[in-house]
Amino acid sequence: MATLFDNGTIxxxxxxxxxxxxxDGVIVALGQQAREGQADETVDLEGGFLMPSFGDGHAHPLYGGLEAAGPQVRQCGSVDEIVAEVARFAAENPDEEWIVGASYDGSLAPGGLFDARWLDAAVLDRPVVLRAWDYHTFWVNSIALLRxxxxxxxxxPVLGEIPHRPDGSVLGTLREWGATDLVSNVMPARDEAVRIAALGTAADYFLARGVTWVQDAxxxxxxVDTYIAAAEQGALRMRFxxxxxxxxxxxxxxxxxxASARDRVQQAGSPLLTANTVKFFADGVVENETGALLAPYCSGLHSHGGQERSDPGSSHGMTLWEGDSLAEAARRVDELGFQIHIHAIGDAAVRQALDAIEYVVAHNGPRDRRPVIAHAQLIDDADIDRFAALGVIPNMQPLWAQMDALMTVLTIPRLGVERADKQYRMHTLENTGAALAFGSDWPVSSGAPLDGIAVAVSRRTAEGDxxxxxxPEEIVPIDRALSSYTAAVAYQAFAENAWGRLVPGASADLVWLDGDPTTTAALDLPGLRVRGTYLQGRRAYAAEQ
Structure with missing residues (x-):
């Protein structure tokens, strides 16, 4: 089967x-040579724009898909709205043993601290567990704390925080895994059919936004069991x-x-599913003061519910791997042939991640390893050039580089203006020769690449601020922003010869937009419509007419 795409910009x-x-799913020719070839059908682009489909270098598709199975708190603009939505969901689902949802806006309560009693007003007789949009924080009701x-x-606990009220009672907000795992460990497992359906929901979401490959981070x-089951049922529909x-x-x-889990994935035999990476968290997030910083948070104290503590070192955030343990763990993973992927938000965590990768290179010798440091929100000047020198891919979330409520309410007050103005140094990194790749961290934030690209090329909010x-010196030119969401992610995936560019021999992984992003005003980019998404030449998403 041969298809000609014509009457647009390629x-x-x-x-x-x-x-x-x-x-047969592969790009054969371009331009006049394409028109001279034998085609069974022609797709009239109607003056639109055809480009390589997007890849998402850092996201959480299963979590994102599962959000649709619980109370819909993502769009709620106040604590009262969240409580009302939880109450509605609980009333409509009386047989749900636990009410589990995500992901609420952590800036809706002072300091990101939410009280269990607020959720008690919605549901008193069943546990309620909500994730914050940073996915590092739980807000739970009183019975969930009891369970x-x-x-x-x-x-x-180790690697966690349990904020308290001034009277010493537990507040209801739990930070980082050491604390959230206390609840997760007693929650019933989701039905496998629900989890497989969630992957379908995630695929629907991404394909409608022109994304055909995602790094589940x-x-x-x-x-792993869920992905393999979905692959065996033919339910994936995109690359993971x-x-x-x-x-x-x-x-x-x-x-x-x-290694055995990787083998199981390979044995599943799906061309859409691989398992080549290991994910480390070097720290938490700035918004709840668990991001690891070289210098203390501005308060000099660490917020802990209604109280303030001054434990030694706590004001620098949370380092999840002590001493040289991250470096040694990364070395062992690298010896198994896995790609290293490290979450590092604060400048201390970024330095620790770079040190770990440098250690791996020194001990295991040269190879094409393409390690990834995800987020890299704050990088010390001394570490900027180390990304390119070590071959580290900075996978950054361009949507976050804006002065939204998360930034103004939670982030800047914790970092101070001087440090805040060194966040998300995407253009600086790219100019050093680092292979800048983009991701969304969906469902933490929008998984639409055009939403992120709009910020990357403007550093402005949707309102234009x-x-x-x-x-502005960190603005990324539009062609580089598009490449960071296509060819650079393909490079991160070791797939630069398979997809990410429209060249003969490459897989026909395409997205058809109704306008040209290279000539569209930055604030109008999110309004460009995805007309179709193609995976291996097959139309995996078609916009409604």
């Missing part, structure tokens, strides 16, 4: 053409690469299972 990733011929055995006299053993989660508390046992852009 952007190959490096230049433009006016026609594209695809045969998890969390009491006011408990010390903070946090996969645990049960998730899995990154196995590395937990510093359990790494010695986990690392013995990674500030005029001229926030830290």
């Amino acid at each position: 952007w190959t990733g490096a230049q433009t053409s006016d026609a594209l011929l695809v045969a 998890a055995g969390i009491t006011g006299d408990m010390d903070d 946090w996969v645990e053993p049960a998730d 690469n899995l990154a196995f989660y590395a937990d510093p508390r359990h790494f010695d046992s986990q690392v013995t299972q990674y 500030p005029e001229g852009g926030w830290i």
Whole structure:
């Protein structure tokens, strides 16, 4: 089967053409040579723009898909709205043993601290567990605290925080895995059919936005089972690469299972599913002061519910891997042939991640490893050039580089203006020669690449603030922004010869837009319509007419 795409602009990733011929899922020719080829059908682009489909270098598709199965709190603009939505869902689902939802706006309560009693007003007789949009924080009701055995006299667990009220009672907000796992460990598992359906929901979401490959950046053993089951049922419908989660508390046992889990994925035999990566968290997030910083947070104290503490070192955030343990764990993962993928938000975490990769290179020798540091929100000047020098891919979330409520209410007050103005240094990194790739972190934030690209090329909010852009020297040119969401993600995926560019021999992974993003005003980019998304030449998404 051969298809000619004509009557539009074809952007190959490096230049433009006016026609594209695809045969049996592979790009055959461009321009006049494409028109001279034998085509069974012609797609009239109607003056639109055809380009390589997007890849998402860091997201959480299973979590995102599962959000649709619980109370819809994502769009709620106040605590009262969230409570009302939880009450509605609970009333309509009386047989749900636990009410589980995501992901609420953490800036809706002072300091991101939410009280269990607010959720008690919605549901008193069943546990309620909501994730914040950072996915590092839970907000739970009182019965959920009771089921998890969390009491006011408990010390903070390893790698976690349990904020308290001024009277010493537990507030209801739980930060980081050491605390959230106390609840997760007593929650019933989701039905497997619901989880497989969630992957379908995620595929629908991404394909409608022109995305055909996603790095799932946090996969645990049960998730591997779900992906394999979905693959065996033919339910994936797009490309996924899995990154196995590395937990510093359990790494010695986990690392013995990674290779066998990878083998199971390979044996599933799906061309859409790979498992080549291991994911580390070096720190938390700035918004709840668990991002690891070289200098203290501005308060000099660490917010802990209604109280303030001044424990030694706590004001620098949370380092999840102590000493050289991250470097040694990364070395062991690298020896197994896995790609290293490290979440690092604060400048101390970024330095630790770079040090770990440098250690791996020194001990395991040269190879094409393409390690990834995700987010890289704050990078010390001394570490900027180390990304390119070590071959580290900065996978950044361009949508976050704006002065929205998250930034103004939670982030800047914690970092201070001087440090805040050094966030998301995408253009600076790119100018050093680092292979800048983009991702969304969906469902933490929008998974639409055009939403992120709009910010990357303007550093402005959807309302246009500030005029001229926030830290305008970090604006990324439109062609580079498009490449960071296409060819650069393909490079991150070790797939640069398979997809990410429109060249003869490459897979016909395409997105058809109704307008040209290279000539569209930045604030209008999110309004460009995806007319169709193609995977291996097959139309995987078609917009309604």
